[in-house]
Amino acid sequence: MHHSLLLIVLVLLIAVLAVTACRSLRVPPMLGYLVVGFLAGPGVMNLVPQGAETEFLGEIGIVFMMFSIGLEFSLAKLNAMRQLVFGVGLAQVVLTLLAIGGIIWWLSGSALAGFAVGGALAMSSTAIVSKLLSERLEMSQPHGQLAIGVLLFQDLAVVPLLILLPAFAANSDHLWADLGAAALKVVVVMSLLLVFGQRLMRPWFHLVARQRSGELFTINVLLVTLGIAYLTQRAGLSLPLGAFVAGMLISETEYRFQVEEDIKPFRDILLGFFFVTVGMKLNVGVLFARAGDIGVMLLLLLSVKLVIVYGIGRAFGHRAHDSLKGALALAQGGEFGFVLLALSGSLHLIDSPLEQSALAAIVMSMLAAPFLIQYADRISKRLIKQDWALQAVDLHQILVQTMAKDEHVIICGYGRSGQSLARLLEAEDISFFALDLDPERVREAGEAGDPVVFGDAGKREVLMAAGAMRAKAVVITFADTHASERIIHMVHELRRDLPVIVRTIDDSDMARLREAGADEVVAEVMEGSLMLASHALMVLGVPMSRVLRRIRTVREQRYSLFTGFFRGGSDEMDGVDDSDQPRLYSVQLVAGAHAVGMPLGGLKLDKLGVGVRGIRRRNIRLADFAADCELQEDDVLVLLGRPAALAQAESLLLQG
Incomplete structure (x- = not known):
């Protein structure tokens, strides 16, 4: 008993240290879990026995991940991105599977092993790519949209692969008949679940929600997720497929977002345990013995995927620059590759050494992914020269729109905060020009007549075209410290006297942004608390003049640049000439x-x-x-x- 508890404590300690190290190094935490499994598993310290129980817990983690993907599945979103998803995404999965599968077939002599490994290596990491692109504000850029569209199809492609692998493993003489029966079974089960499940899901959740019990609601979510997964497994399909269907059913109800929040702790913990079980499969002896094979597999994974995604992107009309950056983002292996390899190993489609080599190659490619995405812009600029002609056209369009502007404000980010600032500047008859990276927002705002264009404010040439040398101030309206630092640095390279005002969520990064050169940093939490305090004081009967004086004092202490702007009176009087104000x-x-x-x-x-x-x-x-x-x-x-x-x-x- 005490020995088992000690082992659990040691595993938890290793997990905390590994994940903390990953976060400190800005590396995805899942890699920390892989390291934990590697260290705690049979290959190194042998703290956790590898058996059916641990495998089952890992599979439950995948169940909740597929459930989360089902929650985000939207037919409207899929229709809007249909060319990227069913064009680029389908071509990437099929061509990568055939290319890598054919090479593995040639090397191993087994077509089934080639199909299994090819399918596993065709997947990319949705968790890593979406997180890194989101952090770098590149989700809405062309290469970000390309990557997300392919990832969405990969998520969908996992479902048929989970069906095909067991069918191939059965090694039946009636393979096509078995595949037809499996397809018919999928259609019947999916139809029953989607037709009858859709009619039952909303009233059932209404009944549970009316009880006003958070515990009951969470238990009900677990019941629906695991219950439908169990039904699909009993029907001869898979647990992850059932979880995906459960997520789709709930996504059509008004409880989707609450369910997503309730399920997140279970998903993250169990998914972490899944990566631990994957790490346990890595064997030190095999890794050293097959170092050459692992190197070949890693090179095969990165190079083949890179070439295929770049070629498909160009074939579908994407710029060379965007195609290469999208290819670099998708070059690594992914978490679903672990799922498919684990299933292939249990079905004896591939032997243990080949599974170990593929697992190690995926892990190493995932370790390289953050660096590939971070330096994608530099790599593409170095390798692709002709794309600059197309970018020059965009810069020319920005330059044309800003030629007549002088002493204007450059707004970086035209979301809600940027648009609110723009309205106030318009009211004061102050000229402004906005840069944003959301093409849909730029299109809609441009049609409405707003001076906003698509452009990255962190690039020197974009700031120059936006009139930075004639501008009066730069305001960064989105709360992203890394991107803000990049913009501040570029602004000060151009004009060291140009004031920069930055928005942030809270005061945790205020000192960091000030050190970067921001003239002022406005924290949302700070301003929200001031508004909350002012309303509370007025409700409690404190005179408005005293409330405004208190708020003014706090602001002057917090924001040194505001000192002096609140002199004389608490209200602004219409018709007062403020031209001589500080x-x-x-x-x-x-x-x-x-x-x-x-x-x-x-x-x-x-x-x-x-x-x-x-x-x-x-x-x-x-x-x-x-x-x-x-x-x-x-x-x-x-x-x-x-x-x-x-x-x-x-x-x-x-x-x-």
Whole structure:
């Protein structure tokens, strides 16, 4: 008893350390689970016995993953992406399976082994690719759409592969008859589930939801998921197929999002255990003994997939640049490859050494995936030159739209926050120009007359075309720290005196963004809490003037750039001339400026009525600066004061 508990504690400790290390290195956690299984399994420490019980728990993890995919299955979405899904996706799976399967058949002498390994290596990692593309804000870009369309078809292709492998393994003399019977069985079972299940699902969930019990609702979700999976297994199909159907049924109800939240803890934990069981299959001895075979398998996986996806992308009219970036995103193996290899091994379609080689190749390719996606843009630029002519056309279109703009605001991201900012700028008659990476949003906003184009603000040439050299400010409206840092760096390379304001979710990355050179960082959680506090205080009877004064004080302490904007009165009066109100102004100390080499306090800017709200040096904003801070060439001083005082201060700093 105590020994078993100690083993469980050790496995959990290894899991926590491995997943923590993966997150610290920005590597998908599933790779950490694979390492845990490898270390804790029979191949290394032998802490966890490999048997039917562990295999069953791993299969339950796949059940919940297929259920989640079923929840996200949308006929409308599928119809909108039908060319990518059923064109590029179908061609990728079929051609990759045939190419790799044919090579494995030639090497091993077994057509069934070739089919099994080819099908497994044709899959890519939905978890890794979708997460990395989402983090890099590339989901809506052409290469991101290409990758997602192929991944969606791969998810669907798993279902027939799960049916075909057992049928091939039966090695019957009546193979085609067996396949026909299996197809008929699928049609009948799916029809019964989709027709009768659809009619029963909504009223059944209504009945459960009316009990207003969170525990009962979660238990019901588990019942439906595992129950339908059990029915499909008893019908001679598979547990994952039943889970997929269950997800599809629930996706058509209004309880889809609640179900998705309730099922997530079970899915993540059990899916993690599935990857642990996969890692347990890796044997150190076999890995060393077949290092050459693993290298060949890895090269085969990456190169064949890369060439096929790139070729198909070009054949379907995608740019060379986008096709190559999409191919790099899809070049790795995926979690469904583990499922198909595990099934093939249990059906004796492939021997253990071949299974080990394929497993190791998939794991290594998944380790390489984050780097392939991260450097995809650099790789494609180096390998593909002619695509720049097409990109130049896009840049020309941006340039044409911004030629007449001067002292405008560049809005990076035209989502809800960006559009709200644009409306306020329009109300103040301030010119703006927006860049966004969602082609559908750009199209709709462009048709409505908004000055927005498709473009990546993190690229130098796009910012130049958007008029960064004539702009008055840059506002990053999406909450993505990595992308924001990239844009800030590029803006400051072009113009070090151009103010950059950044939005973030909370204050966890405020210091990081300030160090990157942001003039101000606005945290949503902070602003939301201020609004909540102000309404609560007014409901409690605190006078509005006192509430506004409190909020103003907190903002001035939190946002140094706002200091001074709330002077005099709590309400803005119509008709009041605010042209002489304090405002921000950036001054760059060019070579030969009077203030270079002088201490900040020696300039006595306060006597002019001007305050220094920030100093940016070599693209880094100085957090603390005292009166004895010596100013250097190329420093950018962020000043706050009235227009006349600012003009005097600029003259003093530059000319003396």
